[in-house]
Amino acid sequence: MTVVLALLAAATALAAGMALVYSAIATFMRVWRRAQSKGYTGPFTPAVFLTAIFTGLLGSAFLGAVLIRPARDVIVGLSMVLGIAATLAGLALTVHLIPARTIRSGSRQRPRTPFRALGNLAATIPPLVMAALLLNGKPATVGIQLLLPMAMLSVLCHSAARRADRIGAPPADPRPAVVWIRGFGNERRLFAFRQRTKGETQTRPELTKLFPRRPDPMPFDDYFAPTITNQLGRGYGLGNPRDYLPPDGIDRHYATDDSWRHQFADLVADSRCVVMAPGDWPELRYEFGVIRNLGAHRRLFIFTPPATKARQIRRANLLKGFRHENWDDLATALGDDCGYQLGPDPGPGAVVTFEEDGHAVVLLRGAEEPSDYVAVVLRHLADVERQTPPEQ
Known part of the structure; x- marks a missing residue:
């Protein structure tokens, strides 16, 4: 009986410790993302955050081990927990109080960091x-x-x-763009697991040095970038004006704050198609309205994440500070007055497009690989092109 109670106590302590670690990491990531949304995206920001965390950890350990009760490990551990909590609270308060940086109004410049x-x-x-x-x-x-x-x-x-x-470099691919739309705050939300291609590891050698050769959780653009580039067109999208460096994945065009709407319309009009994942962001209704006004909604495709390892993706997103968003969030954000009828949730691994009257059509369910999604898009685009009369 004593052994059983000891095991239960150890399991309880381990579970409580893991829960505390998970909560601390999730809180840290949320505060970090909040700082990034305010424009603090350079290399100085993560250095300050990590320095504050290590200082809080070491300071609380020293306080518990030397100044309070040197002989009690429990006191030391408790002081470390309280120190990390106080450090995270201090970071959160600081990020809440600091003013947001002004979004640039001129052309994008290369960072000065050597x-x-x-x-x-x-x-x-x-x-x-x-x-x-x-x-x-x-x-x-x-x-x-x-x-x-x-x-x-x-x-x-x-x-x-x-x-x-890559900032300011002209696109090397002359093909029409495959435009990716999303909310800037959700840009690095994980979409699904995929094993990186040999071409990716050659272009980005740090992947072979820092990560083993296995499937990794990836955001939407990283997940589809190689397949879209090889089979569909040039992946492209508007870049977040607060980016310090353009993320890997698709190419990004950094428009100024007063011209992005006009440039977005031009980008969609000249594109081969538009792709996205379900989500909710402030410009969603405007972007869907532009797509509908241009008659490009038959070339708009919504990809839902595959069912494989969906729970792991959801947990990882929560750990990174992203709340779970699904089809219902998209339907609520879009509303009923934009000319679209989304219909019910199509389920995992779905490809959804729209008819001429704005009604959603599910082209595929149960996709598991990027090629499954893109193959359906290619077939549908071929049908649309056959049905579209040639310009006079």
């Missing part, structure tokens, strides 16, 4: 430290310990430099 120089510097630090230690007759232990963190930092800096080079 990412390549920092990456090269990080790569040279470990061998220099080892050489200095060996020349002074000391073991090179410190230099060896620096190899892994400096290598990761170097890879991330060179990845940031590659992303910065």
Whole structure:
């Protein structure tokens, strides 16, 4: 009986600890995303956040271990929990009080951070430290310990430099665009699991160094980017004006705050099709209205996430600070006065488009791979093109 009670107590403590860790990470991610939504997106922001967390953790451990009750591990653990909670509360209050940065009104500029120089510097630090230690007759232990963190930092800096080079670069693909619409606040919401292609790992070598070769949870644009590029067209979309660097995935056009509506209409008019996932964002009704006015709603496709590992995706999104959004959220946000009739939830793995009168049509259910979605889109676009009379 004593053994059973001890096991139950240990299991309860473990579950409580995991719940606390999960809550702390989710709170941290929500505060971080709130700071990003206010325009604090540069490399300085994560450095401040992580420094605050480690300072709170170490400070509370020192307080519990030295100043309060040195002999009680429970007191030390409790003080660390309270320290992290106080640190997160302080970060949340700070982010709530700081003013939002003004959105730029001019053309997009390349960040001034010298990412390549920092990456090269990080790569040279470990061998220099080892050489200095060996020349002074000391073991090179410190230099060896620096190899892994400096290598990761170097890879991330060179990845940031590659992303910065994409700002203002003309599209290399002359094909009509496959326009992706979404809310900027939900841009990195996870959509589904997919194994990265060999082309992706060649273009982005940091993936092979930081992540193993296995299916990874990905946002919408990352999930579909290779298949859309290979089979459908050039993935494209308006970029978040608060981006410090363009995310990987589809190409992004950074319009100014006073011109994005006109440029969005031009982008949709010249596109091959428009794709999206169910969601809710402030510009949703306006963008759907533009698509309907241009007669492009028959080339609008809504993809619902596949059923495979849907629970893991939902938990990961909650951990990242994204609330769950589904078909009902889209229907509520769109309303009944925009000329669309969405109908009931089509279920997982669905491809939904619209007839001429705005009624939704489910083209596919149960899709599991990006190619399943894109194959249906290609067939439907071929039908639309056959039914569209040629321009005089």
